[in-house]
Each structure stands twice: as C-alpha cells, then as structure tokens.
Amino acid sequence: MFENDALRLLVAVADCGSFTQAAVRLNYTQSAVSRRIATLEQQAGGPLFDRLARGVRLNPAGRSLHRHAIEVLDRLARAERELAVLHAGQGGLLHVGAFATANISLVPGALRALRDTRPGVEVVASEGATGVLMQQLVNGALDLAVVSDYPSGLPRTEGVTTTVLCEDELRVALPREHRLAGAGALDLRDLRDEAWLQSAYGDRPTMLADACARAGFSPRKVVRIAEWTGKFGYVAAGLGVALVPSLAARAVPGTLVLRSLTDPALRRTVHVALPATPLPAALELLGLLRGEAGPRPPA
Known part of the structure; x- marks a missing residue:
C-alpha cells in the first residue's frame, strides 16, 4: 500500500x-x-x-x-x-549438499577452509542421494552440491552445471586377520567365496554385480546393510567383505584394512554441481573442494 x-x-x-x-x-x-x-x-x-x-x-x-x-x-x-x-561472497547463508561418503572428510575439510577465508558466510549443510541433491539445486534449495555418477550415472538437469572433482576408487574392506589382508591389489576372483555387504535393495544392477560378472562369477551371498557403521561391524566380525570408496578411507576403523582391486571399472566420478548463476562463496568453495580432493591415499 x-x-x-x-x-x-x-x-x-x-x-x-x-x-x-x-x-x-x-x-x-x-x-x-x-x-x-x-x-x-x-x-x-x-x-x-x-x-x-x-x-x-x-x-x-x-x-x-x-x-x-x-x-x-x-x-x-x-x-x-x-x-x-x-x-560479495563475504556473508549470508550458503546451502551445501553432498552424498554420504563425501561428508566424511572431503566436504568438511573444504568447509573448514571456507570458514577461515570467509568467516561471515554461514553454511547450512545437508546430505542426500545425487538425484535428490540435483533437484534441490533446481528448486533453489541448494547453492552447491557434491554428487557422483554412482550407481546409475549423473542426472542431466536443466539449469545446473557440473564440474568433475575427482575419481573415487572403490576398494575392498577386509578384517585384519583375513588371509588376503597383507596382499597387494586383489583380483575379484580372489574373493569369489566371500559374502558381500551392500546397501542397495531390489533388483537394481550394481557396480559389484557387473564387476563380478566380468570376473566370471556371481557373489556367493549378499548381505544387505544400509549404514557404513554396520558394514564395518560385519566386516570386522568376519561376516563378509565390502566395497568402500576411497573417500571413506578415514572412517574405516583400525580393525579393518582397505585393499585396491585390479578391475579399473571399480571407480566413480565425483562432481560439483552449481546453479547457472552461482554465489561467489559457492565458487570459492568449489576451489577449496578441488584442493581438498587431491590424490587419494594409497591402499
């Protein structure tokens, strides 16, 4: 009025x-x-x-x-x-989303650096699957998202740009007393008699199933455990082995070891997704994520 x-x-x-x-x-x-x-x-x-x-x-x-x-x-x-x-990128809210294992060390490390360089920016962090995060970018609920092309590729979303951040190798977690715990890179056929811990449900194809098929066998048994802490507990108890992204290496307990696998297809690509007109603080965080991504520690 x-x-x-x-x-x-x-x-x-x-x-x-x-x-x-x-x-x-x-x-x-x-x-x-x-x-x-x-x-x-x-x-x-x-x-x-x-x-x-x-x-x-x-x-x-x-x-x-x-x-x-x-x-x-x-x-x-x-x-x-x-x-x-x-x-100006010197203050206000910055809404950041990421998939679960990116939130173990990659995203927190970059956000710590952003806090030091731009203390006036208040970060609102969230976690979700790639498809959900991409839609939240479209809806304006997120200013930046860390996403991956696993398990079914990166969604094509209008109004969202993506930048490759790093390649994330999938390794196998074994209990320290496992017969192969001290070996070098493993062929999946060395693990053909193991039970495998997975979080995917239903009949959706998985990277593990495809890799096992290439190696000439099907997993003997698949145990469905949704959370990483549960998977690590089962592996430590000798109840199975699990594929673990290198991004999650810092969360693996000392009772387990990670070993690389010889199949070069057992990896995913991690991307940073931004809206068409990103905030200055989001662009700075992209740079910090690139620095944080660096080479993954060796197995």
Missing part, C-alpha cells in the same frame, strides 16, 4: 518538522514534498501531520504510521546490507 520512498519522506518530515527542511535534506522541491505527503495522507485515510504556524508535527495517526515506517525501513536496510555481503 505504502511505497518505500513515501515512508522515507514521512520520516524525514517528522525528523525535520518542516516540509521545506525535508525537501532540502532529500533534494526535492518544497512543492513536491507537499504533493507526496498529500498523496500519502490519502492512502492513509486522513491527515498525518498537524499544520502549525511554523512547521508541522505528527498527529496520532502519523505517529502510528511513523513507528511502522521506521521498522520497515530498518528491515529493508538490513536486507540490503545482507544482500550486499551475500553477493
């Missing part, structure tokens, strides 16, 4: 106590101030000022609108300041 400029004019006239002095402050003509105040009073349903012999004074209606005008203008000023620091 009330324009911001009209509210600013109301405040200026109230502060100055005079249309003439308010006109000087705002670089208006006195007649322009009078006309705009008259329009504002029409919108307000009645007079806002008492006209005195020398100047003007807010009446009860004017004092009421003046109080609200101060609140509105203050909020707008704060919004302008927040937007300025947001677009």
Whole structure:
C-alpha cells in the first residue's frame, strides 16, 4: 500500500518538522514534498501531520504510521546490507549438499577452509542421494552440491552445471586377520567365496554385480546393510567383505584394512554441481573442494 520512498519522506518530515527542511535534506522541491505527503495522507485515510504556524508535527495517526515506517525501513536496510555481503561472497547463508561418503572428510575439510577465508558466510549443510541433491539445486534449495555418477550415472538437469572433482576408487574392506589382508591389489576372483555387504535393495544392477560378472562369477551371498557403521561391524566380525570408496578411507576403523582391486571399472566420478548463476562463496568453495580432493591415499 505504502511505497518505500513515501515512508522515507514521512520520516524525514517528522525528523525535520518542516516540509521545506525535508525537501532540502532529500533534494526535492518544497512543492513536491507537499504533493507526496498529500498523496500519502490519502492512502492513509486522513491527515498525518498537524499544520502549525511554523512547521508541522505528527498527529496520532502519523505517529502510528511513523513507528511502522521506521521498522520497515530498518528491515529493508538490513536486507540490503545482507544482500550486499551475500553477493560479495563475504556473508549470508550458503546451502551445501553432498552424498554420504563425501561428508566424511572431503566436504568438511573444504568447509573448514571456507570458514577461515570467509568467516561471515554461514553454511547450512545437508546430505542426500545425487538425484535428490540435483533437484534441490533446481528448486533453489541448494547453492552447491557434491554428487557422483554412482550407481546409475549423473542426472542431466536443466539449469545446473557440473564440474568433475575427482575419481573415487572403490576398494575392498577386509578384517585384519583375513588371509588376503597383507596382499597387494586383489583380483575379484580372489574373493569369489566371500559374502558381500551392500546397501542397495531390489533388483537394481550394481557396480559389484557387473564387476563380478566380468570376473566370471556371481557373489556367493549378499548381505544387505544400509549404514557404513554396520558394514564395518560385519566386516570386522568376519561376516563378509565390502566395497568402500576411497573417500571413506578415514572412517574405516583400525580393525579393518582397505585393499585396491585390479578391475579399473571399480571407480566413480565425483562432481560439483552449481546453479547457472552461482554465489561467489559457492565458487570459492568449489576451489577449496578441488584442493581438498587431491590424490587419494594409497591402499
């Protein structure tokens, strides 16, 4: 109903106590101030000022609108300041999403560095599957997402750009007392008699099933365990082995060892996804993620 400029004019006239002095402050003509105040009073349903012999004074209606005008203008000023620091990459919220194993060390390491370089930026972190994260980028709920092409490729999403971050090798986790724990890179055929721990459900093809088929066998047994902590517990108990991304290496307990596999297809590509017009802080985080990705530690 009330324009911001009209509210600013109301405040200026109230502060100055005079249309003439308010006109000087705002670089208006006195007649322009009078006309705009008259329009504002029409919108307000009645007079806002008492006209005195020398100047003007807010009446009860004017004092009421003046109080609200101060609140509105203050909020707008704060919004302008927040937007300025947001677009400069020096403050505001940055919504970041990532898949589970990227949140073990890759993303936290980059966010720690971002906190040091841009302490005014407040990060809101979340976790999800790649398809969900990509859709959240489209919806504007995320400013940056770390995603991967596993298990079914990277979704093509309009309005989202992706940059390859690193290749993530899949290794096999074994208990330390396993007969192959001290070996070098393993051929999957060396593990043909093992039970395998997987989190995927249903009949969806998996990277493990495809790799085993290339090696000429099918997994003897598949145990469905959703969470990484559960998988590690089962491996430590000698109840199976599991494929573990190198990104998750830091979370592997000391009771287990990771060994590389000779099949070059047992890897995934990790990407950073951004909206078409990324925030400066998101672009800086992309650079920090590249530095954090670096070479994965050897098996």
